Amino acid sequence: MLAVLAALYDRAPERIHGYDLMKLTGLKSGSLYPLLMRMSDRGLLASEWCEPTAPGRPPRHAYRLTARGVALAQAARNDPDSSGLVGAKA
Amino acid sequence: MSGGIARAVMTLALAGLGPHRRDWAAAMRAEFAMAAEAGEGLAFAFGCLATAWRELPAHHEGRLALSRYTFALGLILPAAAVLLAGLWWGYPWVEPPYADGIARFAKVPTVLPATIHAGNAFAVPWLATLLLLRVGGLMLSAWFVVEADWNRAAAIQRAGAAATVTLALFAAIVVADFTCVVLPLLALCAEMLSIALLRRWHDGENAAVA
Structure with missing residues (x-):
């Protein structure tokens, strides 16, 4: 989860698409999507639909950290041991 | 080719996510x-x-789907596999040592003769064909259970019950022994019990959610 938090935090306030997030973190879709779902359920992640950039393409989901997510990312960056995320499953 | 497989896998994945993850x-x-554009x-x-x-x-639908797969893969298909293995080993004409074993298991007497007459032997392939149809029926039944298509599953069950009764009647006449209907009867019981329980559970869960 640290990798996803860090990637989103570093790009804030920019929103990132799922596939780009995979490339940034090196996570596979089977690891990334459960993490994103869990983060969204916990209120750490906000998502919104973006208009397609080319005709015939479906709209894409883009993600950014919520205020809670930003606070957790900051805490994890300043003190990874006390953030509770060290050792958490990717 | 891999693009088609990927799309099929993706369709399966999206279908499994459930309405709350739409x-x-x-x-x-x-x-x-x-x-896909990037070749991945x-x-x-x-x-x-x-x-x-x-x-x-x-999620609710996911748990129900899991239960259907568990029953289909863990009970109905193994029952079909047992019948198919029986056919491979000569079912419904069971050699005396195996017949004795099955008879002991089912606690039924066996009066199976050591040899079978030519006239009776003529009927054995037809009984085997009936049993093969029963195997096919069980496989279809497993498919309909996974699809939660209870009406079709019930129709297959009725046909299966009729086939098993026919097998029992003709086995009694042809080989004068009920040992050869023990496995089909067990398969029928497993199928009927599991589908009835599953359907009841699905109906109950769906009513609770509604």
């Missing part, structure tokens, strides 16, 4: 288009399938 399914579909569609689709299966126990 937005996520749409998001995955959009990103799949990007991954298959890996992406399998990842989404893993995600969907991981999510199954977390």
